[in-house]
């Protein structure tokens with residue numbers, strides 16, 4: 261189809277926002293529909309009454325090598341809202357024996373950092389890093405532990421925590437090929453591409469609010485609280501969209517970007533195959549002011565917490581693939597995770613600060629070989645309907661980078677660029 265006159269983007273998560281921005285910048289009329297009371301989807305900030313401050317629904321780590329995310333950030337002019345260590349520095353603590361080390365990949369692509377005991381993981385040998393090359397030959401059916409030695413120190417202290425964080429799936433079930441691709445884009449690309457980018461205030465302030473402001477400036481019609489209930493199809497095209505209390509006719513030159521989560525899309529689109537198995541992420545937030553020279557974050561192995569982030573007045577824990585924890589009461593999780601946080605940041609265990617536990621049961625789809633096969637492509641059999649979302653076939657796991665790539669791709673498809 262030729263460049264559409266007007267596009268309805270359904271879902272104002274990062275995929276929908278990235279699509280909307282690209283279309284609006286190209287001069288297309290955009291109507292953005294979001295069911296929830298606020299935009300941002302799984303990447304948002306809000307005021308937490310217990311903590312008495314704004315928090316993010318979950319810690320999100322962006323890396324300097326996330327090219328689509330950086331392009332998006334530049335489109336909305338929010339680069340200056342990010343902070344961080346400014347170089348690829350990853351401090352770790354092993355809770356089993358209290359050992360600490362700092363992973364410090366060198367900037368360039370040639371990984372000479374593995375030669376330096378002060379830059380690589382404590383207790384590992386330079387040759388053990390060569391094991392990562394097996395991932396590059398992984399079959400689509402292979403899981404991470406098929407190709408990496410799960411009994412090795414390097415696995416326990418680096419490959420396993422990286423695989424769980426990247427895939428939000430246990431390494432024993434997660435796709436080896438997808439983990440290999442992510443390793444190539446991060447550690448394999450050199451430290452220059454692994455510099456953490458941390459929102460100074462929050463996810464909404466860095467990724468969502470400036471996007472909405474830019475869209476408004478471009479004349480986009482943003483409808484918050486607008487839930488799509490059904491799609492009317494007419495032969496090979498979408499003819500109408502049904503929202504609560506209103507029906508929107510789709511004119512000949514109109515198109516739709518469906519950027520809702522994978523649990524919602526198959527209810528709206530007939531015969532759509534999409535990932536249908538999920539993994540939880542549990543976050544714990546503790547209200548405590550830290551000194552500005554404390555680490556930005558600490559990776560923990562051998563504990564329950566996995567990553568602890570220092571935010572203004574808050575220490576925030578992330579546990580990925582956390583289905584084993586998600587049904588445990590918050591009152592049990594808070595002290596359990598706090599013990600890891602206190603050890604990581606050298607704080608007393610008593611008293612535990614004011615806390616909040618946030619559980620996202622369906623944080624992302626499970627990046628297993630079988631689920632990856634269920635990811636649909638952008639185009640559909642309807643000429644004016646395209647899909648976006650971290651669960652579509654982006655080639656990378658369900659992440660900010662993946663969601664934004666999918667939104668850019670959906671817009672490019674409608675603009676006739678691909």
Ligand SMILES: Cc1cc2nc3c(=O)[nH]c(=O)nc-3n(C[C@H](O)[C@H](O)[C@H](O)COP(=O)(O)OP(=O)(O)OC[C@H]3O[C@@H](n4cnc5c(N)ncnc54)[C@H](O)[C@@H]3O)c2cc1C
Pocket residue numbers: 270271272273274275276293294295296299300301302303317318319320321322486487488489519520521524541542543620622623624648649650651658659660661663
């Ligand atoms: C706790 C947590 C931690 C995470 N950590 C990281 C991380 O460290 N790094 C990283 O890169 N990624 C991380 N992610 C993943 C990342 O947040 C997601 O991949 C990304 O935000 C998904 O964006 P999306 O636009 O595809 O989907 P969503 O954000 O789910 O957006 C979909 C939108 O559609 C709306 N919607 C649903 N149904 C309808 C309807 N019928 N009509 C209209 N609107 C509808 C929803 O309300 C939502 O706003 C994390 C996710 C979670 C939950």
